[in-house]
Amino acid sequence: MMRLIFFPLWLLHWLPLKALWIPGRLLGSLAFALARERRRVTLINLTLCFPQWSDAQRRQVALRHFQGFVTSALALGIAWFASERRLRALIHFQGLEQVRHAQTKGPVILLTPHFFGVDTIGPFLTLDFDVITINSKIKHPTLDTLIRERRLRWGKGLIFARQDSLRSVLRAFKPGWLLYYLPDQDFGPKDSLFVDFFKVKAATVPALARMTKLAKASVVPCVVHLNFEAGRFEVTFFPPWEHFPSGDDGADTRRMNHFIEDRILEQPANYLWSHKRFKTRPPGEPSPYDGPSPPQSTQ
Template sequence: MSGPAPPNATTALPPAPLHPATWPVWLALAAAVVLARLPERLQRWLGCALGAALYRLARTRRRVVERNIELCFPELDDAQRAHLVRRNFGEIGRGAFDFMRAWWGHLGDLESRVEWHGLEHLAAARAEGRGVILLSGHFMHFELCGRLLCQHTRAAAMYRPIRSPALDWAIERGRRRYAETVFPRDALRPAVRYLRQGGVLWFAPDQDSLRGDSTFVPFFGRPAWSLTSTHQLARLSGAQVIPFRHRRTAHGFAIELGTPLADFPGPDPVADTARVMAEIEAMVRRAPAEYLWLHRRFKRQPNGTDSPYSG
Protein backbone atom coordinates (compact mmCIF):
# COMPACT_ATOMS: atom_id res chain seq x y z
CA MET A 1 0.00 0.00 0.00
CA SER A 2 1.08 3.58 -0.50
CA GLY A 3 -0.22 6.87 0.76
CA PRO A 4 -0.21 10.56 0.03
CA ALA A 5 2.80 12.78 0.42
CA PRO A 6 2.99 14.54 3.77
CA PRO A 7 1.15 17.89 3.83
CA ASN A 8 3.10 21.08 3.38
CA ALA A 9 2.51 21.99 7.02
CA THR A 10 4.84 19.21 8.14
CA THR A 11 8.08 20.72 9.40
CA ALA A 12 11.55 19.25 9.35
CA LEU A 13 13.02 17.93 12.56
CA PRO A 14 14.81 20.82 14.32
CA PRO A 15 18.48 20.55 15.29
CA ALA A 16 19.28 18.37 18.28
CA PRO A 17 19.44 20.21 21.64
CA LEU A 18 23.08 20.01 22.76
CA HIS A 19 23.17 22.17 25.89
CA PRO A 20 25.50 20.66 28.54
CA ALA A 21 22.47 20.04 30.76
CA THR A 22 21.28 17.49 28.19
CA TRP A 23 24.53 15.50 28.09
CA PRO A 24 23.46 12.88 30.70
CA VAL A 25 20.34 12.24 28.61
CA TRP A 26 22.47 11.80 25.48
CA LEU A 27 24.67 9.28 27.30
CA ALA A 28 21.58 7.32 28.35
CA LEU A 29 20.27 7.47 24.79
CA ALA A 30 23.57 6.15 23.45
CA ALA A 31 23.21 3.17 25.79
CA ALA A 32 19.60 2.71 24.64
CA VAL A 33 20.69 2.57 21.00
CA VAL A 34 23.18 -0.17 21.88
CA LEU A 35 20.51 -2.10 23.82
CA ALA A 36 18.07 -1.68 20.92
CA ARG A 37 20.42 -3.63 18.66
CA LEU A 38 21.06 -6.59 20.92
CA PRO A 39 19.78 -10.01 19.79
CA GLU A 40 16.05 -10.40 20.41
CA ARG A 41 16.47 -13.34 22.78
CA LEU A 42 18.85 -11.33 24.96
CA GLN A 43 16.48 -8.35 24.89
CA ARG A 44 13.68 -10.62 26.07
CA TRP A 45 15.77 -11.93 28.98
CA LEU A 46 16.94 -8.45 29.98
CA GLY A 47 13.39 -7.13 29.72
CA CYS A 48 12.04 -9.80 32.05
CA ALA A 49 14.87 -9.08 34.51
CA LEU A 50 14.13 -5.35 34.32
CA GLY A 51 10.44 -5.97 34.95
CA ALA A 52 11.20 -8.12 38.00
CA ALA A 53 13.52 -5.43 39.38
CA LEU A 54 10.94 -2.69 38.84
CA TYR A 55 8.29 -4.79 40.58
CA ARG A 56 10.47 -4.91 43.69
CA LEU A 57 11.94 -1.41 43.61
CA ALA A 58 9.31 0.90 42.04
CA ARG A 59 6.83 0.58 44.87
CA THR A 60 4.93 3.80 44.18
CA ARG A 61 4.32 2.79 40.57
CA ARG A 62 3.49 -0.75 41.64
CA ARG A 63 0.74 0.63 43.85
CA VAL A 64 -0.67 2.50 40.82
CA VAL A 65 -0.71 -0.74 38.81
CA GLU A 66 -2.30 -2.63 41.72
CA ARG A 67 -4.96 0.04 42.17
CA ASN A 68 -5.80 0.16 38.46
CA ILE A 69 -6.19 -3.60 38.27
CA GLU A 70 -8.28 -3.60 41.45
CA LEU A 71 -10.57 -0.93 39.95
CA CYS A 72 -10.88 -2.52 36.52
CA PHE A 73 -11.08 -6.21 37.43
CA PRO A 74 -13.17 -6.46 40.62
CA GLU A 75 -14.19 -9.98 39.57
CA LEU A 76 -10.64 -11.26 40.18
CA ASP A 77 -9.62 -12.53 43.60
CA ASP A 78 -6.49 -11.29 45.39
CA ALA A 79 -4.25 -14.06 44.03
CA GLN A 80 -5.41 -13.48 40.45
CA ARG A 81 -4.84 -9.73 40.71
CA ALA A 82 -1.37 -10.24 42.21
CA HIS A 83 -0.50 -12.59 39.34
CA LEU A 84 -1.73 -10.04 36.79
CA VAL A 85 0.36 -7.30 38.43
CA ARG A 86 3.50 -9.46 38.21
CA ARG A 87 2.80 -10.30 34.58
CA ASN A 88 2.27 -6.62 33.83
CA PHE A 89 5.67 -5.71 35.24
CA GLY A 90 7.21 -8.41 33.08
CA GLU A 91 5.56 -6.73 30.09
CA ILE A 92 6.78 -3.32 31.27
CA GLY A 93 10.36 -4.60 31.17
CA ARG A 94 9.94 -6.26 27.78
CA GLY A 95 8.07 -3.22 26.53
CA ALA A 96 11.01 -0.96 27.36
CA PHE A 97 13.09 -2.98 24.90
CA ASP A 98 10.23 -2.99 22.38
CA PHE A 99 10.20 0.82 22.49
CA MET A 100 13.97 1.00 21.99
CA ARG A 101 13.82 -1.51 19.16
CA ALA A 102 11.01 0.41 17.45
CA TRP A 103 12.88 3.71 17.55
CA TRP A 104 16.53 2.71 17.12
CA GLY A 105 16.80 -1.02 16.41
CA HIS A 106 16.29 -3.49 13.56
CA LEU A 107 13.25 -5.69 13.00
CA GLY A 108 15.24 -8.69 11.80
CA ASP A 109 12.87 -11.57 11.03
CA LEU A 110 10.12 -10.27 13.34
CA GLU A 111 7.89 -9.35 10.38
CA SER A 112 7.72 -13.04 9.40
CA ARG A 113 6.41 -13.87 12.90
CA VAL A 114 3.45 -11.49 12.81
CA GLU A 115 -0.08 -12.84 12.34
CA TRP A 116 -1.87 -10.21 10.24
CA HIS A 117 -5.65 -9.90 10.12
CA GLY A 118 -7.89 -7.31 8.48
CA LEU A 119 -5.48 -5.50 6.17
CA GLU A 120 -8.28 -5.60 3.61
CA HIS A 121 -10.27 -3.08 5.69
CA LEU A 122 -7.45 -0.57 5.40
CA ALA A 123 -7.06 -1.29 1.68
CA ALA A 124 -10.78 -0.71 1.09
CA ALA A 125 -10.70 2.67 2.82
CA ARG A 126 -7.61 3.69 0.87
CA ALA A 127 -9.26 2.61 -2.40
CA GLU A 128 -12.08 5.07 -1.65
CA GLY A 129 -9.51 7.84 -1.24
CA ARG A 130 -10.54 8.40 2.36
CA GLY A 131 -8.28 9.09 5.29
CA VAL A 132 -8.05 6.50 8.05
CA ILE A 133 -7.67 6.94 11.80
CA LEU A 134 -6.13 3.80 13.29
CA LEU A 135 -7.50 3.65 16.83
CA SER A 136 -5.20 2.01 19.35
CA GLY A 137 -4.41 2.06 23.05
CA HIS A 138 -1.25 2.42 25.12
CA PHE A 139 0.00 -1.14 25.18
CA MET A 140 3.60 -1.89 26.04
CA HIS A 141 4.36 -2.84 22.42
CA PHE A 142 2.30 -0.22 20.60
CA GLU A 143 5.34 1.56 19.16
CA LEU A 144 6.87 -1.65 17.84
CA CYS A 145 3.56 -2.76 16.33
CA GLY A 146 3.21 0.70 14.79
CA ARG A 147 6.57 0.23 13.12
CA LEU A 148 5.49 -3.20 11.89
CA LEU A 149 2.32 -1.68 10.45
CA CYS A 150 4.40 0.87 8.56
CA GLN A 151 5.97 -2.02 6.65
CA HIS A 152 2.55 -2.34 4.97
CA THR A 153 1.34 1.23 4.62
CA ARG A 154 2.60 4.77 4.91
CA ALA A 155 1.20 6.21 8.13
CA ALA A 156 1.63 9.17 10.45
CA ALA A 157 1.60 9.16 14.23
CA MET A 158 0.36 11.53 16.92
CA TYR A 159 2.37 11.94 20.09
CA ARG A 160 2.50 13.88 23.33
CA PRO A 161 5.78 15.85 23.60
CA ILE A 162 8.09 14.92 26.48
CA ARG A 163 9.51 17.52 28.87
CA SER A 164 13.12 16.53 28.19
CA PRO A 165 14.10 18.30 24.93
CA ALA A 166 16.87 15.81 24.14
CA LEU A 167 14.71 12.75 24.78
CA ASP A 168 11.79 14.27 22.88
CA TRP A 169 14.06 15.02 19.90
CA ALA A 170 15.54 11.51 19.89
CA ILE A 171 12.15 9.79 20.10
CA GLU A 172 10.69 11.94 17.33
CA ARG A 173 13.72 11.17 15.15
CA GLY A 174 13.23 7.47 15.91
CA ARG A 175 9.57 7.63 14.93
CA ARG A 176 10.40 9.38 11.69
CA ARG A 177 12.44 6.32 10.68
CA TYR A 178 9.17 4.51 9.98
CA ALA A 179 6.28 6.99 10.24
CA GLU A 180 5.53 9.22 7.27
CA THR A 181 5.33 12.19 9.60
CA VAL A 182 4.47 12.93 13.23
CA PHE A 183 2.04 15.41 14.76
CA PRO A 184 2.04 16.74 18.33
CA ARG A 185 -1.24 15.81 19.98
CA ASP A 186 -2.45 19.44 19.93
CA ALA A 187 -1.74 19.85 16.18
CA LEU A 188 -5.33 19.19 15.15
CA ARG A 189 -5.37 21.37 12.03
CA PRO A 190 -2.38 19.81 10.20
CA ALA A 191 -3.58 16.33 11.19
CA VAL A 192 -7.00 17.07 9.67
CA ARG A 193 -5.33 18.36 6.51
CA TYR A 194 -3.26 15.17 6.30
CA LEU A 195 -6.36 12.98 6.70
CA ARG A 196 -8.26 14.93 4.04
CA GLN A 197 -5.43 14.08 1.65
CA GLY A 198 -6.11 10.38 2.28
CA GLY A 199 -3.46 9.80 4.94
CA VAL A 200 -3.41 7.10 7.61
CA LEU A 201 -3.06 8.43 11.16
CA TRP A 202 -2.19 6.14 14.07
CA PHE A 203 -3.69 7.47 17.32
CA ALA A 204 -4.04 6.30 20.94
CA PRO A 205 -6.42 8.64 22.86
CA ASP A 206 -6.70 6.61 26.07
CA GLN A 207 -4.81 8.71 28.62
CA ASP A 208 -5.92 11.37 31.08
CA SER A 209 -5.02 14.77 29.62
CA LEU A 210 -4.94 18.36 30.82
CA ARG A 211 -6.45 19.47 27.53
CA GLY A 212 -9.92 20.97 27.58
CA ASP A 213 -11.27 18.90 24.67
CA SER A 214 -11.99 15.99 27.01
CA THR A 215 -15.00 14.56 28.77
CA PHE A 216 -15.86 11.89 31.32
CA VAL A 217 -16.95 8.59 29.79
CA PRO A 218 -16.95 5.05 31.20
CA PHE A 219 -13.78 2.97 31.05
CA PHE A 220 -14.06 -0.39 32.80
CA GLY A 221 -17.25 0.91 34.40
CA ARG A 222 -15.60 3.98 35.95
CA PRO A 223 -15.61 7.62 34.79
CA ALA A 224 -12.38 8.42 32.94
CA TRP A 225 -11.35 11.85 31.62
CA SER A 226 -10.97 11.12 27.91
CA LEU A 227 -9.97 13.05 24.81
CA THR A 228 -12.73 13.75 22.28
CA SER A 229 -10.11 14.10 19.53
CA THR A 230 -11.17 10.97 17.63
CA HIS A 231 -14.63 12.48 17.10
CA GLN A 232 -13.15 15.83 16.08
CA LEU A 233 -10.62 14.38 13.66
CA ALA A 234 -13.22 12.16 11.98
CA ARG A 235 -15.84 14.93 11.80
CA LEU A 236 -13.49 17.52 10.30
CA SER A 237 -11.70 15.19 7.87
CA GLY A 238 -14.28 12.59 6.85
CA ALA A 239 -11.83 9.84 7.78
CA GLN A 240 -12.88 6.33 8.71
CA VAL A 241 -11.95 5.00 12.17
CA ILE A 242 -10.47 1.48 12.14
CA PRO A 243 -9.52 -0.32 15.38
CA PHE A 244 -5.82 -1.24 15.46
CA ARG A 245 -5.50 -4.22 17.80
CA HIS A 246 -2.25 -5.93 18.72
CA ARG A 247 -1.13 -8.48 21.29
CA ARG A 248 1.91 -10.60 21.95
CA THR A 249 2.02 -14.25 20.85
CA ALA A 250 4.45 -17.04 21.69
CA HIS A 251 6.68 -16.17 18.72
CA GLY A 252 5.81 -12.58 17.77
CA PHE A 253 2.61 -10.55 17.54
CA ALA A 254 -0.96 -10.83 16.33
CA ILE A 255 -2.02 -7.57 14.68
CA GLU A 256 -5.60 -7.01 13.57
CA LEU A 257 -7.27 -4.12 11.77
CA GLY A 258 -10.98 -4.26 12.59
CA THR A 259 -13.95 -3.19 10.52
CA PRO A 260 -14.47 0.60 10.42
CA LEU A 261 -16.69 1.97 13.18
CA ALA A 262 -20.18 2.26 11.71
CA ASP A 263 -21.96 5.63 11.70
CA PHE A 264 -18.92 7.37 13.14
CA PRO A 265 -18.75 10.21 13.86
CA GLY A 266 -22.23 10.82 15.18
CA PRO A 267 -23.66 14.16 16.31
CA ASP A 268 -22.64 13.76 19.96
CA PRO A 269 -18.91 13.93 20.84
CA VAL A 270 -19.53 12.42 24.28
CA ALA A 271 -21.32 9.39 22.84
CA ASP A 272 -18.59 8.95 20.24
CA THR A 273 -15.87 9.18 22.88
CA ALA A 274 -17.70 6.54 24.93
CA ARG A 275 -17.66 4.27 21.85
CA VAL A 276 -13.95 4.86 21.40
CA MET A 277 -13.17 4.00 25.01
CA ALA A 278 -15.41 0.92 24.88
CA GLU A 279 -13.42 -0.27 21.86
CA ILE A 280 -10.12 0.27 23.68
CA GLU A 281 -11.49 -1.47 26.78
CA ALA A 282 -12.29 -4.51 24.63
CA MET A 283 -8.69 -4.47 23.35
CA VAL A 284 -7.38 -4.39 26.93
CA ARG A 285 -9.59 -7.29 28.02
CA ARG A 286 -8.03 -9.44 25.29
CA ALA A 287 -4.51 -8.89 26.70
CA PRO A 288 -4.77 -7.22 30.12
CA ALA A 289 -1.17 -7.90 31.16
CA GLU A 290 0.15 -5.96 28.15
CA TYR A 291 -1.58 -2.64 28.88
CA LEU A 292 0.10 0.44 30.38
CA TRP A 293 -1.39 0.21 33.87
CA LEU A 294 1.38 2.50 35.18
CA HIS A 295 -0.72 5.48 34.06
CA ARG A 296 -3.09 7.04 36.60
CA ARG A 297 -6.04 6.70 34.26
CA PHE A 298 -8.69 7.67 36.82
CA LYS A 299 -6.88 10.45 38.70
CA ARG A 300 -9.39 13.09 37.56
CA GLN A 301 -12.93 12.41 38.78
CA PRO A 302 -16.23 14.28 38.28
CA ASN A 303 -17.83 16.54 40.88
CA GLY A 304 -14.67 16.90 42.93
CA THR A 305 -14.58 13.24 43.92
CA ASP A 306 -11.24 12.23 45.43
CA SER A 307 -8.73 10.48 43.20
CA PRO A 308 -8.74 6.71 43.76
CA TYR A 309 -4.94 6.91 44.02
CA SER A 310 -4.95 9.24 47.04
CA GLY A 311 -4.26 7.98 50.52
Protein backbone atom coordinates in the same frame (compact mmCIF):
# COMPACT_ATOMS: atom_id res chain seq x y z
CA MET B 1 26.96 12.45 23.87
CA MET B 2 23.16 12.21 24.03
CA ARG B 3 23.24 9.44 21.42
CA LEU B 4 24.99 7.19 23.95
CA ILE B 5 21.60 6.88 25.69
CA PHE B 6 20.51 4.74 22.74
CA PHE B 7 23.54 2.44 22.92
CA PRO B 8 21.93 -0.18 25.23
CA LEU B 9 18.87 -0.36 22.95
CA TRP B 10 21.15 -0.71 19.94
CA LEU B 11 22.95 -3.63 21.62
CA LEU B 12 19.71 -5.31 22.66
CA HIS B 13 18.14 -5.07 19.22
CA TRP B 14 20.49 -7.81 18.00
CA LEU B 15 18.89 -10.32 20.37
CA PRO B 16 15.90 -12.44 19.31
CA LEU B 17 12.62 -11.08 20.63
CA LYS B 18 12.15 -14.27 22.67
CA ALA B 19 15.49 -13.67 24.37
CA LEU B 20 14.43 -10.20 25.52
CA TRP B 21 11.74 -11.80 27.65
CA ILE B 22 14.45 -13.17 29.99
CA PRO B 23 15.98 -9.83 31.10
CA GLY B 24 12.56 -8.18 30.73
CA ARG B 25 10.97 -10.60 33.15
CA LEU B 26 13.80 -10.24 35.68
CA LEU B 27 13.97 -6.44 35.48
CA GLY B 28 10.17 -6.22 35.46
CA SER B 29 9.98 -8.24 38.66
CA LEU B 30 12.59 -5.95 40.19
CA ALA B 31 10.64 -2.87 39.08
CA PHE B 32 7.46 -4.34 40.58
CA ALA B 33 9.27 -4.71 43.91
CA LEU B 34 10.99 -1.31 43.91
CA ALA B 35 8.68 1.07 42.01
CA ARG B 36 6.20 1.41 44.85
CA GLU B 37 4.18 4.31 43.46
CA ARG B 38 3.71 2.77 39.99
CA ARG B 39 2.85 -0.57 41.61
CA ARG B 40 0.30 1.19 43.79
CA VAL B 41 -1.26 2.96 40.79
CA THR B 42 -1.45 -0.32 38.88
CA LEU B 43 -3.14 -2.16 41.73
CA ILE B 44 -5.59 0.71 42.31
CA ASN B 45 -6.57 0.65 38.63
CA LEU B 46 -7.04 -3.11 38.68
CA THR B 47 -9.08 -2.88 41.86
CA LEU B 48 -11.37 -0.25 40.35
CA CYS B 49 -11.83 -2.11 37.07
CA PHE B 50 -11.92 -5.67 38.40
CA PRO B 51 -13.45 -5.61 41.90
CA GLN B 52 -14.58 -9.22 41.36
CA TRP B 53 -10.99 -10.45 41.20
CA SER B 54 -9.14 -11.65 44.26
CA ASP B 55 -6.14 -9.73 45.59
CA ALA B 56 -3.90 -12.55 44.36
CA GLN B 57 -5.32 -12.31 40.83
CA ARG B 58 -4.77 -8.57 40.67
CA ARG B 59 -1.26 -8.86 42.03
CA GLN B 60 -0.37 -11.54 39.50
CA VAL B 61 -1.69 -9.44 36.61
CA ALA B 62 0.18 -6.41 37.98
CA LEU B 63 3.43 -8.39 38.12
CA ARG B 64 3.01 -9.61 34.54
CA HIS B 65 2.17 -6.03 33.56
CA PHE B 66 5.53 -4.81 34.88
CA GLN B 67 7.36 -7.67 33.18
CA GLY B 68 5.66 -6.96 29.86
CA PHE B 69 6.19 -3.21 30.19
CA VAL B 70 9.94 -3.57 30.73
CA THR B 71 10.29 -6.15 27.96
CA SER B 72 8.46 -3.89 25.51
CA ALA B 73 10.82 -1.05 26.47
CA LEU B 74 13.83 -3.28 25.80
CA ALA B 75 12.32 -4.25 22.44
CA LEU B 76 12.03 -0.62 21.38
CA GLY B 77 15.49 -0.86 19.89
CA ILE B 78 14.11 -3.32 17.33
CA ALA B 79 11.81 -0.62 15.93
CA TRP B 80 14.57 1.94 15.93
CA PHE B 81 17.54 -0.05 14.63
CA ALA B 82 16.50 -3.39 13.07
CA SER B 83 16.67 -3.84 9.32
CA GLU B 84 13.54 -3.69 7.20
CA ARG B 85 13.87 -7.39 6.46
CA ARG B 86 13.98 -8.31 10.15
CA LEU B 87 11.07 -6.05 11.01
CA ARG B 88 8.90 -7.63 8.36
CA ALA B 89 9.76 -11.06 9.73
CA LEU B 90 8.91 -10.06 13.31
CA ILE B 91 5.57 -8.36 12.74
CA HIS B 92 2.52 -10.38 11.81
CA PHE B 93 -0.53 -8.55 10.47
CA GLN B 94 -4.05 -9.88 10.56
CA GLY B 95 -6.79 -8.01 8.71
CA LEU B 96 -4.51 -5.66 6.79
CA GLU B 97 -7.08 -5.73 3.99
CA GLN B 98 -9.35 -3.69 6.30
CA VAL B 99 -6.86 -0.83 6.12
CA ARG B 100 -6.35 -1.15 2.37
CA HIS B 101 -10.08 -1.08 1.76
CA ALA B 102 -10.63 1.92 4.03
CA GLN B 103 -7.84 3.80 2.25
CA THR B 104 -9.81 3.76 -0.98
CA LYS B 105 -12.46 5.91 0.69
CA GLY B 106 -10.19 8.57 2.23
CA PRO B 107 -8.08 9.12 5.37
CA VAL B 108 -7.95 6.33 7.96
CA ILE B 109 -7.72 6.67 11.74
CA LEU B 110 -6.12 3.67 13.41
CA LEU B 111 -7.73 3.48 16.85
CA THR B 112 -4.87 1.95 18.82
CA PRO B 113 -5.23 1.35 22.59
CA HIS B 114 -2.17 1.37 24.84
CA PHE B 115 -1.07 -2.25 24.67
CA PHE B 116 2.61 -3.12 24.83
CA GLY B 117 4.27 -2.84 21.44
CA VAL B 118 2.44 0.25 20.16
CA ASP B 119 5.73 2.21 20.06
CA THR B 120 7.30 -0.51 17.92
CA ILE B 121 4.50 -0.78 15.38
CA GLY B 122 4.34 2.95 14.69
CA PRO B 123 7.75 3.24 12.96
CA PHE B 124 7.15 -0.05 11.16
CA LEU B 125 3.94 1.19 9.53
CA THR B 126 5.85 4.00 7.85
CA LEU B 127 7.57 1.40 5.68
CA ASP B 128 4.39 1.02 3.64
CA PHE B 129 2.10 3.87 4.66
CA ASP B 130 2.11 7.62 5.12
CA VAL B 131 1.44 7.85 8.85
CA ILE B 132 0.70 10.72 11.20
CA THR B 133 1.47 10.14 14.87
CA ILE B 134 0.80 12.35 17.89
CA ASN B 135 3.28 12.11 20.75
CA SER B 136 3.97 13.97 23.96
CA LYS B 137 6.92 16.29 23.61
CA ILE B 138 10.01 15.37 25.63
CA LYS B 139 11.31 18.24 27.73
CA HIS B 140 14.93 17.76 26.67
CA PRO B 141 14.97 19.18 23.09
CA THR B 142 17.99 17.19 21.90
CA LEU B 143 16.55 13.90 23.14
CA ASP B 144 13.19 14.79 21.61
CA THR B 145 14.86 15.39 18.24
CA LEU B 146 16.80 12.11 18.38
CA ILE B 147 13.68 10.09 19.18
CA ARG B 148 11.79 11.81 16.35
CA GLU B 149 14.62 10.81 13.99
CA ARG B 150 14.30 7.17 15.03
CA ARG B 151 10.51 7.20 14.68
CA LEU B 152 10.81 8.71 11.19
CA ARG B 153 13.79 6.58 10.19
CA TRP B 154 12.23 5.54 6.89
CA GLY B 155 11.70 9.15 5.79
CA LYS B 156 7.91 8.93 5.64
CA GLY B 157 5.13 10.25 7.81
CA LEU B 158 4.71 13.17 10.19
CA ILE B 159 4.87 13.55 13.96
CA PHE B 160 2.84 16.17 15.82
CA ALA B 161 3.21 17.12 19.46
CA ARG B 162 0.19 16.63 21.67
CA GLN B 163 0.28 20.36 22.27
CA ASP B 164 -0.28 21.09 18.56
CA SER B 165 -3.74 22.15 17.47
CA LEU B 166 -6.19 19.66 16.01
CA ARG B 167 -6.47 21.94 13.01
CA SER B 168 -2.76 21.47 12.24
CA VAL B 169 -3.14 17.69 12.36
CA LEU B 170 -6.20 17.68 10.12
CA ARG B 171 -4.56 19.95 7.54
CA ALA B 172 -1.86 17.31 7.09
CA PHE B 173 -4.31 14.39 7.12
CA LYS B 174 -4.67 13.58 3.43
CA PRO B 175 -6.72 10.91 1.64
CA GLY B 176 -5.02 7.53 1.96
CA TRP B 177 -2.96 8.60 4.97
CA LEU B 178 -3.17 6.89 8.36
CA LEU B 179 -3.49 8.64 11.70
CA TYR B 180 -2.03 6.44 14.44
CA TYR B 181 -4.25 7.52 17.31
CA LEU B 182 -3.84 6.40 20.93
CA PRO B 183 -6.89 7.76 22.79
CA ASP B 184 -7.02 6.09 26.18
CA GLN B 185 -5.19 8.36 28.60
CA ASP B 186 -6.25 11.01 31.10
CA PHE B 187 -5.42 14.43 29.61
CA GLY B 188 -7.21 16.42 32.27
CA PRO B 189 -10.66 17.99 32.43
CA LYS B 190 -10.32 20.31 29.43
CA ASP B 191 -12.52 19.11 26.54
CA SER B 192 -13.04 15.75 28.29
CA LEU B 193 -16.24 13.83 28.92
CA PHE B 194 -16.71 11.54 31.91
CA VAL B 195 -17.47 8.21 30.30
CA ASP B 196 -17.57 4.75 31.85
CA PHE B 197 -14.44 2.66 31.59
CA PHE B 198 -15.12 -0.68 33.30
CA LYS B 199 -18.03 1.08 35.08
CA VAL B 200 -15.72 3.79 36.46
CA LYS B 201 -16.09 7.37 35.23
CA ALA B 202 -12.98 8.26 33.22
CA ALA B 203 -12.11 11.63 31.70
CA THR B 204 -12.01 10.84 27.99
CA VAL B 205 -11.39 13.26 25.14
CA PRO B 206 -14.06 12.79 22.41
CA ALA B 207 -11.56 13.72 19.71
CA LEU B 208 -11.98 10.47 17.77
CA ALA B 209 -15.53 11.28 16.68
CA ARG B 210 -14.67 14.90 15.93
CA MET B 211 -11.60 14.07 13.84
CA THR B 212 -13.51 11.38 11.97
CA LYS B 213 -16.24 13.84 11.06
CA LEU B 214 -13.98 16.77 10.12
CA ALA B 215 -11.56 14.64 8.08
CA LYS B 216 -14.29 12.45 6.57
CA ALA B 217 -12.17 9.53 7.72
CA SER B 218 -12.76 5.86 8.47
CA VAL B 219 -11.97 4.39 11.89
CA VAL B 220 -10.11 1.07 11.79
CA PRO B 221 -9.40 -0.33 15.29
CA CYS B 222 -5.87 -1.70 15.64
CA VAL B 223 -4.68 -3.86 18.54
CA VAL B 224 -1.06 -4.86 19.18
CA HIS B 225 -0.06 -8.02 21.02
CA LEU B 226 3.57 -8.64 21.98
CA ASN B 227 3.68 -12.43 21.74
CA PHE B 228 6.82 -13.52 23.57
CA GLU B 229 6.21 -17.25 23.08
CA ALA B 230 6.00 -16.88 19.31
CA GLY B 231 8.71 -14.22 19.31
CA ARG B 232 6.78 -11.70 17.26
CA PHE B 233 4.51 -8.67 17.31
CA GLU B 234 0.94 -9.48 16.32
CA VAL B 235 -1.20 -6.64 14.97
CA THR B 236 -4.91 -7.15 14.38
CA PHE B 237 -6.92 -4.69 12.29
CA PHE B 238 -10.67 -4.81 12.82
CA PRO B 239 -13.36 -3.88 10.27
CA PRO B 240 -13.97 -0.14 9.86
CA TRP B 241 -16.66 1.15 12.18
CA GLU B 242 -20.01 1.76 10.59
CA HIS B 243 -22.35 4.58 11.60
CA PHE B 244 -19.50 6.44 13.24
CA PRO B 245 -19.60 9.18 14.29
CA SER B 246 -23.25 9.07 15.30
CA GLY B 247 -23.56 12.75 16.17
CA ASP B 248 -23.62 12.00 19.90
CA ASP B 249 -20.13 12.55 21.37
CA GLY B 250 -21.06 10.72 24.56
CA ALA B 251 -22.34 7.64 22.78
CA ASP B 252 -19.37 7.60 20.40
CA THR B 253 -16.88 7.87 23.26
CA ARG B 254 -18.64 5.09 25.16
CA ARG B 255 -18.41 2.92 22.07
CA MET B 256 -14.67 3.52 21.94
CA ASN B 257 -14.19 2.71 25.63
CA HIS B 258 -16.29 -0.46 25.36
CA PHE B 259 -14.17 -1.65 22.45
CA ILE B 260 -11.02 -1.10 24.50
CA GLU B 261 -12.55 -2.94 27.47
CA ASP B 262 -13.27 -5.99 25.30
CA ARG B 263 -9.70 -6.07 24.03
CA ILE B 264 -8.30 -5.71 27.56
CA LEU B 265 -10.27 -8.75 28.68
CA GLU B 266 -8.44 -10.73 25.99
CA GLN B 267 -4.98 -9.80 27.32
CA PRO B 268 -5.37 -7.94 30.64
CA ALA B 269 -1.73 -7.93 31.72
CA ASN B 270 -0.54 -6.26 28.51
CA TYR B 271 -2.49 -3.02 28.96
CA LEU B 272 -0.99 0.20 30.39
CA TRP B 273 -2.36 -0.07 33.92
CA SER B 274 0.48 1.96 35.43
CA HIS B 275 -1.00 5.16 33.94
CA LYS B 276 -3.23 7.23 36.26
CA ARG B 277 -6.29 6.70 34.08
CA PHE B 278 -8.74 7.91 36.72
CA LYS B 279 -6.82 10.91 38.08
CA THR B 280 -9.31 13.49 36.77
CA ARG B 281 -12.58 13.14 38.64
CA PRO B 282 -16.06 14.65 38.34
CA PRO B 283 -16.51 17.78 40.49
CA GLY B 284 -16.39 17.00 44.19
CA GLU B 285 -15.01 13.47 43.75
CA PRO B 286 -11.47 12.81 45.08
CA SER B 287 -8.80 11.11 43.02
CA PRO B 288 -8.46 7.41 43.89
CA TYR B 289 -4.68 7.90 43.89
CA ASP B 290 -4.83 10.32 46.81
CA GLY B 291 -4.81 8.76 50.24
CA PRO B 292 -5.25 5.03 50.91
CA SER B 293 -5.90 2.48 48.19
CA PRO B 294 -9.54 1.47 47.64
CA PRO B 295 -10.75 -1.57 49.56
CA GLN B 296 -9.66 -4.84 47.98
CA SER B 297 -11.51 -8.10 47.58
CA THR B 298 -11.20 -10.73 50.22
CA GLN B 299 -12.02 -13.59 47.84
